[in-house]
Structures are given as structure tokens and as C-alpha cells.
Amino acid sequence: MVDATHISFLANDRSYFSLLKKDIHRLAAEAGLGQKRLSELDIIVAELTSNLFKYGENGEILFGVFQNGEAPYIELICIDSGPGMHNPTRMLVDGVSTGNTMGHGLGSIKRLSDNFDIYSQVGWGTIVLSRIYIGGKSLKKMPVMIRPLVLSKPGESTSGDGITYKLTKDSIKLMLCDGLGHGPEANKAINEAAASFRVFPEVSPTATLRFIHSSIKKTRGMVANVVNYDFRTKLWTSAGIGNIAARWMGPGMNKNHMSYNGIVGHNIPATMNDQQYSSEEYNQLILCSDGIKTRWDLNKYPLIQKCDPAVLCAALYKDHARGTDDMSVVIIKIN
Incomplete structure (x- = not known):
């Protein structure tokens, strides 16, 4: 099912930290994380919430489970709008602290994580990423890296935004879609679109959107962008309908991709071409x-x-979308 990739836990009130920890522990156990790693996850969450209480403002922890082929993992993203750090790397060293503490927190999170990252700016805040693999990391390197972040509108149990992709030996095709409105009906639209996306055999984004358009006419409709990357030719092709933003990034330049006007499932242009x-x-x-x-x-x-x-x-979520609506952003990077 296409839905939110992460669950948001507000972490700006210490009285809720124990409930937050229990919920994350339960979700990780349901995902199949073993007891030893669950205990280590508990430590990671405890250190994150401790740091948010001491230094953070508007704290939030995002929790997600990703199947990731043969190497499923749990992802925690901790966000705050606190004072930030001059030198995040130095703060990972045990014993270094700006407060009256032992200074082991960030170092412990890094050691217990299979993947760890941190980004901070003074006066802006801090983002901490912790990733734990459920059955061990895969040694196989994927040809592309996909990093999605999809969140439901606060108060909704399901997301009207969604991401789906199809990987073959020759290419990867991905769709980001946003059902009109929010809630269950918007989610129904994107799931019917995802089902059509998966069975359509052609790689052309334009042809894919036309096929989906004819398949979801009984739903409320959606906007979407479909992109395909060919491993042999090393070429991207893309087509979008509606207000899905697409920005191509390279070593020397960036470029915005313009979408066509319309609503998939209701009205789309008679003439469209892959870019x-x-x-x-x-x-x-x-x-x-x-x-x-x-x-x-x-x-x-x-x-x-x-x-x-x-x-x-x-970072984009932190600055532009926290707690406002269904939200989705995905980054696709060639390895």
C-alpha cells in the first residue's frame, strides 16, 4: 500500500517522552527488530529526546520502516529549531559538551547506528539521522539511492501523498503523486494510480501517465510526476502533470522541470512529451x-x-512544511 513513509512524534514536551519511546519500541518490534537491537534503539531514542530537552526547540522525531530489498531498516530523523552547533563533528567526541553533561550522547547514537549523519547550523537548528538495519546491512550496492519522506496531514490516519517505484535490470521508474485533498479518498486515488503504475510495461513517463489517467477516472484524481532512469544509456526521462516540483541537480548546475497543467484522472493535455x-x-x-x-x-x-x-x-520539511498538510519529498541519486 502507498502511504506515509514516516510517522511524526512531536518531542517538545518532556512529559510525553516516555510514551514516545514506548510507541517507537513497539513499532520497531512489529517491524521485526531483534531484542538486542531493540534495547540499543531504546538508548538511541533516549539520547535523542534528552538532547531535545536540553538544547532543542520545536523538537520532532520521524520514524520510518523501509523494506529496501534484502536489507530492511528502521530510520529515525530528529529535527529541532534550537541554537544549532558551530562544529557538529567535534560534538561527536566523547566528553565534549556545551552543557553540564558527560558529553556521550551523540557519540553513543553514532556507535549504535548502522548509518548516522548530522547537520547543524548556528541559529537554525539540527537534524540527526539514525538508521538501524533489521537483518544486517546488504553488501550489494544499489545503482540508485532513493530517499523518500512522506507524512500525513496532522490528524489524518493516512496520507494523500505517495511514492512508488519499479526497479528492473535495465531501469528504474518512480512516481510521486498527490491525491486531491487529503485523507482516505486522496489515499485511494494514489493507490489506484500505484496499481496501474506497477502493471504498465512501458518505461515512458508520458505513456505511463496516460495509462494511469484512464485507470483512475472514478477517483477524485491527483497530480503526479513520473521519472525513468535508464542504466544503459544513462539518461533520465520525465513528465509531470500538476504542481509537483522537480529539480535536477548536478556538479555544476541545477534545472527546474516544468510540468503540464491538468489533473490525472480528470483532464490532461492532448499533447505531452517526455523531457x-x-x-x-x-x-x-x-x-x-x-x-x-x-x-x-x-x-x-x-x-x-x-x-x-x-x-x-x-531540512526542506523543517523549513517549509512542518505540520501543515500531506507532505512528500523524494531524492533520487545515481550511485
Whole structure:
């Protein structure tokens, strides 16, 4: 089922920390995390909430479970709008603290995580990423890295935004879609679209959108962007309908992709064409739904490109979409 990839836990009130820890422990156990790693996850969450209480403002922890082929994992993203750090790397060293503490917290989180990352700016806040693999990390390197962040509108049990993809030996095809409105009916629209996406054999994004359009006419409709990357030709092709933002990124330049006007399932242009881009120029793509409400500038986040792409997703969410609507952002990067 296509739905939110993460659950949001507000962590700005210490009285709720024990409930937050229990909920995350339960969700991780249901996902299949073993007892030893569950105990270590408890320590990670305890350290994150402790740091939020001491230093953070508007704290939030995002929890997600990803199947990831043969190497499923649990992801925690901790976000705050606190004072930030001058030198995050130095704060990972045991014994270094800006408060009256032992200074072991961030170092412990890093040691207990299979993947760890941190990004911070003074006066902006901090993002901490912790990833724990359920059955051990895979040694197989994927040809592309996909990092999604999809959240339901607060108060809704399901998301009207969603991401789905299909990987073959020759290509990967991905769709980000946003059902009109929010809640169960919007989620129904994107799930019917995802079912059509999975069975359609062609790689062309335009042909895929036309097929989906004819398949979801009984739903409330959606906006969407479909992108395909061919491993042999090293070319991207893309097509979008509606207000899904797409930004291509490369070593020397960025480029915005323009979508067609319309609503998939209701009215789409009679003439559409796939847009083509070379991965030699653009090795990374960011797709965002209109949950990212403000025009965003990557120059606001110096050096964040050195971080895991999930950290950039969290930064865009932090600054433009926290607690407003269904929200989705996905980064696709050629390895």
C-alpha cells in the first residue's frame, strides 16, 4: 500500500517522552527488530529526546520502516529549531559538551547506528539521522539511492501523498503523486494510480501517465510526476502533470522541470512529451509535492550535499512544511 513513509512524534514536551519511546519500541518490534537491537534503539531514542530537552526547540522525531530489498531498516530523523552547533563533528567526541553533561550522547547514537549523519547550523537548528538495519546491512550496492519522506496531514490516519517505484535490470521508474485533498479518498486515488503504475510495461513517463489517467477516472484524481532512469544509456526521462516540483541537480548546475497543467484522472493535455536529461549533467533529482509550500533555495543549506539525502529531505520539511498538510519529498541519486 502507498502511504506515509514516516510517522511524526512531536518531542517538545518532556512529559510525553516516555510514551514516545514506548510507541517507537513497539513499532520497531512489529517491524521485526531483534531484542538486542531493540534495547540499543531504546538508548538511541533516549539520547535523542534528552538532547531535545536540553538544547532543542520545536523538537520532532520521524520514524520510518523501509523494506529496501534484502536489507530492511528502521530510520529515525530528529529535527529541532534550537541554537544549532558551530562544529557538529567535534560534538561527536566523547566528553565534549556545551552543557553540564558527560558529553556521550551523540557519540553513543553514532556507535549504535548502522548509518548516522548530522547537520547543524548556528541559529537554525539540527537534524540527526539514525538508521538501524533489521537483518544486517546488504553488501550489494544499489545503482540508485532513493530517499523518500512522506507524512500525513496532522490528524489524518493516512496520507494523500505517495511514492512508488519499479526497479528492473535495465531501469528504474518512480512516481510521486498527490491525491486531491487529503485523507482516505486522496489515499485511494494514489493507490489506484500505484496499481496501474506497477502493471504498465512501458518505461515512458508520458505513456505511463496516460495509462494511469484512464485507470483512475472514478477517483477524485491527483497530480503526479513520473521519472525513468535508464542504466544503459544513462539518461533520465520525465513528465509531470500538476504542481509537483522537480529539480535536477548536478556538479555544476541545477534545472527546474516544468510540468503540464491538468489533473490525472480528470483532464490532461492532448499533447505531452517526455523531457530528457543526461546523468552526466544531472546525477540527482528532487521531487516535492505542494506540501513544500515555499520556494526553496539549496544555498540556504551549505555543505548539506555531503550528508545523506534523507537529511536534505528533512531540512526542506523543517523549513517549509512542518505540520501543515500531506507532505512528500523524494531524492533520487545515481550511485
